[in-house]
Amino acid sequence: xxxxxxxxxxxxxxxxxxxxxxxxxxxxxxxxxxxxxxxxxxxxxxxxxxxxxxxxxxxxxxxxxxxxxxxxxxxxxxxxxxxxxxxxxxxxxxxxxxxxxx
Amino acid sequence: xxxxxxxxxxxxxxxxxxxxxxxxxxxxxxxxxxxxxxxxxxxxxxxxxxxxxxxxxxxxxxxxxxxxxxxxxxxxxxxxxxxxxxxxxxxxxxxxxxxxxxxxxxxxxxxxxxxxxxxxxxxxxxxxxxxxxxxxxxxxxxxxxxxxxxxxxxxxxxxxxxxxxxxxxxxxxxxxxxxxxxxxxxxxxxxxxxxxxxxxxxxxxxxxxxxxxxxxxxxxxxxxxxxxxxxxxxxxxxxxxxxxxxxxxxxxxxxxxxxxxxxxxxxxxxxxxxxxxxxxxxxxxxxxxxxxxxxxxxxxxxxxxxxxxxxxxxxxxxxxxxxxxxxxxxxxxxxxxxxxxxxxxxxxxxxxxxxxxxxxxxxxxxxxxxxxxxxxxxxxxxxxxxxxxxxxxxxxxxxxxxxxxxxxxxxxxxxxxxxxxxxxxxxxxxxxxxxxxxxxxxxxxxxxxxxxxxxxxxxxx
Numbered sequence: 001x002x003x004x005x006x007x008x009x010x011x012x013x014x015x016x017x018x019x020x021x022x023x024x025x026x027x028x029x030x031x032x033x034x035x036x037x038x039x040x041x042x043x044x045x046x047x048x049x050x051x052x053x054x055x056x057x058x059x060x061x062x063x064x065x066x067x068x069x070x071x072x073x074x075x076x077x078x079x080x081x082x083x084x085x086x087x088x089x090x091x092x093x094x095x096x097x098x099x100x101x102x
Numbered sequence: 103x104x105x106x107x108x109x110x111x112x113x114x115x116x117x118x119x120x121x122x123x124x125x126x127x128x129x130x131x132x133x134x135x136x137x138x139x140x141x142x143x144x145x146x147x148x149x150x151x152x153x154x155x156x157x158x159x160x161x162x163x164x165x166x167x168x169x170x171x172x173x174x175x176x177x178x179x180x181x182x183x184x185x186x187x188x189x190x191x192x193x194x195x196x197x198x199x200x201x202x203x204x205x206x207x208x209x210x211x212x213x214x215x216x217x218x219x220x221x222x223x224x225x226x227x228x229x230x231x232x233x234x235x236x237x238x239x240x241x242x243x244x245x246x247x248x249x250x251x252x253x254x255x256x257x258x259x260x261x262x263x264x265x266x267x268x269x270x271x272x273x274x275x276x277x278x279x280x281x282x283x284x285x286x287x288x289x290x291x292x293x294x295x296x297x298x299x300x301x302x303x304x305x306x307x308x309x310x311x312x313x314x315x316x317x318x319x320x321x322x323x324x325x326x327x328x329x330x331x332x333x334x335x336x337x338x339x340x341x342x343x344x345x346x347x348x349x350x351x352x353x354x355x356x357x358x359x360x361x362x363x364x365x366x367x368x369x370x371x372x373x374x375x376x377x378x379x380x381x382x383x384x385x386x387x388x389x390x391x392x393x394x395x396x397x398x399x400x401x402x403x404x405x406x407x408x409x410x411x412x413x414x415x416x417x418x419x420x421x422x423x424x425x426x427x428x429x430x431x432x433x434x435x436x437x438x439x440x441x442x443x444x445x446x447x448x449x450x451x452x453x454x455x456x457x458x459x460x461x462x463x464x465x466x467x468x469x470x471x472x473x474x475x476x477x478x479x480x481x482x483x484x485x486x487x488x489x490x491x492x493x494x495x496x497x498x499x500x501x502x503x504x505x506x507x508x509x510x511x512x513x514x515x516x517x518x519x520x521x522x523x524x525x526x527x528x529x530x531x532x533x534x535x536x537x538x539x540x541x542x543x544x545x546x547x548x549x550x551x552x553x554x555x556x557x558x559x560x561x562x563x
Contacts, residue, residue: 019467022119022164022460041163044311045458048343057311084467 002037003046004061006068008054008099009033012092015085017046017055027079028086036076037069052096108136108176110477111487113198115185117141118148120449120462121204122168127470129174133477136176138198138487140189143237144182144502144534145510146172148206150459151527152236155262156277157269159524164459172504181502182535189490191418191445197487199480200444200473203419203428203435204466207411207450211426213254215386217376218407221245226253226263226408233266233287235280235527237534246290248403252385254373255408256299257307263406264295264365265315268322278518278525295322296400298368300390302331303351310346317353322363326354331369371398376405413451427454433469434476444480446473506538513537 005017009032017033018026025039026046035046035055047055058069112128114121117139125137145151147165154161172179185191185205194201210225212218222245231239251267253260266274271288279287299306303326316324328351351367358364371387374397378384382405387398412426420429420437428451434441448469449462457465502510510528514537517526528534 019464020458020460022458022463023167041160042311043161043164043458043460044309045460053342 002040002042002058002069002072003035003044003055004058004065004068004072005033005035006054006056006061006065007032008052009050011095012052012054012088013086014051014088014092015082016049016051018082019085020045020049024081024083025076026082027076028082029075029079031089033082034072034075034079036081037073052099109134110136110200110480111198111483112137112200112202112473113194113487114139114202114204115141115191115194116148116204116206116449117143117146117168117179117181118204118206118449118462119150119164119168119459120206120452120466121148121202122146122171123463123466124202124204124448124470125177126171126174127467128473129171129176131470131474133474135474135477136178138178138180140183140185140194141179141181142184142186142205144507144531144538146179146181146504146507152231152234154234155230155266156234156279157265157274159277161459162278179502179504179507181507181538182531183501191416193490195444195483197483197485197490198444199477199483200446202469202473203416203445203447203451204449205414205416205451207413207426207455209412209414209426210407211410211412213373213407213409215373215375217378217382220376220378220380220382222248222378222382222403223376223405224407226255226259226406227411229263229266229406230259233279233283235278235283235529237529237531240280240282240529244286245404246286246292249291250294250296250400250402251292251404251406252296252298252400252402253406253408254298254385255410256297256301256369257408257410258309258312260297260406260408261308261312261316263408264297265312265319267292267295268316268319268363268365270321273320276522276524278523278527280527280529281521282529292404293363295363295365296368296385296402297365298371298373298385298387298400300372301369303328303367303369304331304344304348306344306347306351308344308347308350310343310350313347313350316365317350319361319363319365321361322365323359323361324354324365324367325358326351326367327369328352328355411450411455413454419445425454427451432472433465434472444476500535500539502535502538509540510534510537 013032023039023041025036027034114124128135128137210227232242253263370390372390374388375386376382385400385402385405389396389398415421422429428447429436430447430452433446433452435445446469448466514525518524
């Protein structure tokens, strides 16, 4: 049951997740972060750390988000590991405020 | 051994997650720093080895990260050396530019109620150390001949204790649980396991993910008694983890199945005493929710207290009584609010016992940020670490270095292969030291040191 970064991260990329990951399983591109399912140890520490609630356990994803399991696997293989926090993307705070229910 | 390039020497006491992450941050800093890590036991990993439950093998894969850190240049491991009476923090400070304390929170908080000293009343943390094969707890006796156990506290340690009590021997036998614990648990007669907390079901410290494991037990039904508690609608401003835990607890209210064991979650009950005759017979509570106060009693044979831990004070290190940690600001040890020079803390001894394993990475990074900022202004220490090991050889007959630990690791994995476990932990200190020297003969099969304890065994689920 790996954890998965979903599209809620895209455009925010706060990278709080990276600072609490015990195994450095986060990768990133210009838009968002991805979890390498081979490295993730299912500790779940990143879930409450994410300011926008973008990270979910794979088994709790609704059907319309399931494709993010494969996207995380594929993009983690194609992108570099992130070992420390970065500043969020421009506009992240406005976007976070606009997310319903947050 | 000490590379000439390392301008600064830092000692870390404790080889758990926070100590390793501090070592990593120091060694990755680009500064000329060498790190010596001192660990009381001959084996590394701290609570990953002695705290994380045996049926959570995936979490233990974090040890691969610690092994990678241990392999970085300028890192040395001194296992089996306790920093305390024989080797004081003061002696370390005379040999290192900086000392980072990473020895956690070893003292279980007591409930402070009458009867707590009765036989049958114990700390949940001691039970955890026992089933995980901690050498200092292997002779603890837990009498599981009674049918009812009460666990006080609503955090993840309480869940671990309940789950280990609830599982069958078949569910545990392919984990790295200590052999003595598996033997005792296989004969357990415990049937009813109460998990009792002071607060309401929406205010637990349970991880939802770990609560859900109670729905998958072979021989045990979870039951949550939620009657009388207002069930707040999901509240976005609330603690998301507590909300997720509440949703899982609600699924525990379905009709009880026919399994022989039950885990019963009770809320709003404050412990007021243990009744018995030098032996636990009954746990007494006051119902603390609502306007009426009522006494509640649960007949039981065992009480596990799981209401938190605090850091053991260290001689010469200021202590923050209110928080139960070494007095510090951001990891710098402080006396009366002013930072002391060259002495630091990270992990549970800094922030208290909370967070996941990775929380220690951010915590140790913060502490190391201060160490690195301070190092150029710190005096060179008057003595060299070699004086500790050469000069005090009589006080320290032997220590275990990382290759020594890898020999212990290989021995444990080889023994586990014969019993279908990812490893059979060595639980006696003399056996650990012997294996570190390569001196244990009995098992002929030698595997190359594995960094992944789950590699050759069956994973429990």
